[in-house]
Amino acid sequence: METSVATELRLGLPGRDESEAKITSVSNKRSSSEMDDSCDPQQESVAPAQKAQVVGWPPVRSYRKNILQKKAESSSDGSAMFVKVSMDGAPYLRKIDLKFYMNYLDLLKALQNMFKCTIGVYSEREGYDGSEFAPTYEDKDGDWMLVGDVPWEMFVTSCKRMRIMKGSEARGLGCL
């Protein structure tokens, strides 16, 4: 079932088809009642083209949304913070906008996706010990630092570029 959906050609955003179909079916049921279709704007409000248009859904209080939408706000203030990211063994470098991420968790997940590697979990004592790769960055003083040691905001402002180190080199850095 999954593969046939994946190979289906379609225009429009992925992952939305099923839910769209369901929402349209609700409004179809409504139009089959005695009510006059033409005066019923409910159909518009119930059959949104995108999930984001449904007011009050998911039912998350606005102060919770604000905390988590810090991501959107920081990119809307105009300035981006692009840094080069290299990975040992990869043929070319990538560039990412540090302001796009909210915290180390988001950044590491993105890096893992981008480079198809496993970086693992940070710990103050062991660094990324136990995993094949360690993310490092060059700071304003020109020193190579382990990603994760300093608070996120401090990291974003002091990071000039990043390098994902591999293997034994990484472990060396971790036990300094």
Place this chain on the structure above:
Amino acid sequence: MAYSFPEEVLEHVFSFLSSDRDRNAVSLVCKSWYDIERWCRRRIFVGNCYAVSPEIVIRRFPELRAVEMKGKPHFADFNLVPEGWGAYAYPWIAAMEEAYPFLEEIKLKRMVVTDESLELISKSYKSFKVLVLTSCEGFTTDGLASIAANCRHLRELDLRESEVEDLSGHWLSHFPDSCTSLVSLNMSCLGSEVSFCALERLVARSPNLRTLRLNRAVPLERLANLIRRAPQLVELGTGAYSAEIRSDTFSNLADAFSACKQLKALSGFWDVVPSYLPAMYSVCSGITSLNLSYAAIPSSDLVKLISQCQNLQRLWVLDYIEDSGLDALAASCKDLQELRVFPSDPFGAEPNVSLTEQGLVSVSEGCPKLESVLYFCRQMSNAALIAIAKNRPNFIRFRLCIIDPQAPDYLTLEPLDAGFGAIVEKCKELRRLSMTGLLTDRVFKYIGSHAKKLEMLSIAFAGDSDLGLHHVLSGCDSLRKLEIRDCPFGDKALLANAAKLETMRSLWMSSCSVSFGACKLLAQKMPRLNVEVIDERGPPDSRPEGCSVERAYVYRTVASRQRLDMPDFVWTHDEDSSLRYS
């Protein structure tokens, strides 16, 4: 026959009755008991500020000391109630100023409170002690300054989740040096920085301070000094929990925490730097309530923290905890009673964390005292819900939110009727239920047959026809609050169960199939129900009568059905002309 029991004796007996239900029952026994009871009632709770008027309350209860009241319906939390709808506190505050000079407590939820109201409170009551504003709005930090400056015996100032216009942090400095009575201060919803010196001095001169919830602007470096001045704290909400990693900051903090032998509840934790979490480990074994719902902490760090908290009873957390973290929770926290898992990325199209129905199943298996759950996730199955119901028949509150509102059982693609059916069938003490997912009329049949103790039900994007609503209204004997959005429920079920609505506090229906004609009919049939049509498209009679209204809010009331503060997008029954809505 003369009634031989002196009033004073009866009053004394009644003074042992604290529950409203008991006092209400007592007042129905006979006229003289009604009279005695009303003169000695000190606290009231008004669940819907429009169900009664200030005049009626004051006339019946002349000697109140504590008033607790709720305003807007629950769905206002999700922006479904338009701005300006109502729930103004001022008329109540103004009326009570004259009537209750000895008022000590005001607790409001989902009401609009102005600075004017706050100033009036601060100046009217000589022994005012407790102000709790939950999810309120309409006031600024200037209003707080009045309270701080004028309430000499203030014990509690709790601004839980209110929306405050934050003009400056200066309000805190208005607490006079003579104010030493504070027991609870919750300013976590505020944005501005307060003067840290003023805060430290306030904490230092409040020996009875039990609850201190700081706001995000209080940096971690300041926390140790604050806690040191209040080692008797029972509930602490930190500010931002991040700082440069320095061993002196860490040890300072750890020392301060270790002096707090009574700490039971922790919250706050904005911008967490996980390396600072171990500073709290010394208090973890006593912690019963942990609110990490603002903290973006990876699952592994969460697990390390939670596994220290073996006496945990309540956990609020983001879905960063993932299934693996919930497994660990189930293994370590056998006293867990309440779990809330909030979504870190509610609007994302794809899951950003590995949290599924499995996490909830684990917790329901491992935690025998679990009775209250709020769970956001992206997939659910009937099998999981059935397992959860079997594991945990002691649920009192079960609120499930699947991000995709009409998601079917992801394994079988069937509706989730059977799963929720199992929940209501097995959990005989269930008082509150929120459902999501693909649901047909069948689930409502199960609810109507089994959920006899259900008091509050929330439904969204569910059902096929009026029959669904009819099952609920005719079957749920204990139902008090029903809130529905985007369901094909309409006139027939509503009118057939009109009498039921008077036994409930309120019914909310938005984006359903309720017609204006039915609203008028309902209001005519039931003189003690206020049927509010809330519609921003203009007068309902400018559209055909069969047209659905945007929102209908129906509640029982002994006050006038034409409230004076109605905005222009609300229509109710016009008492003078029974066939015309004004």
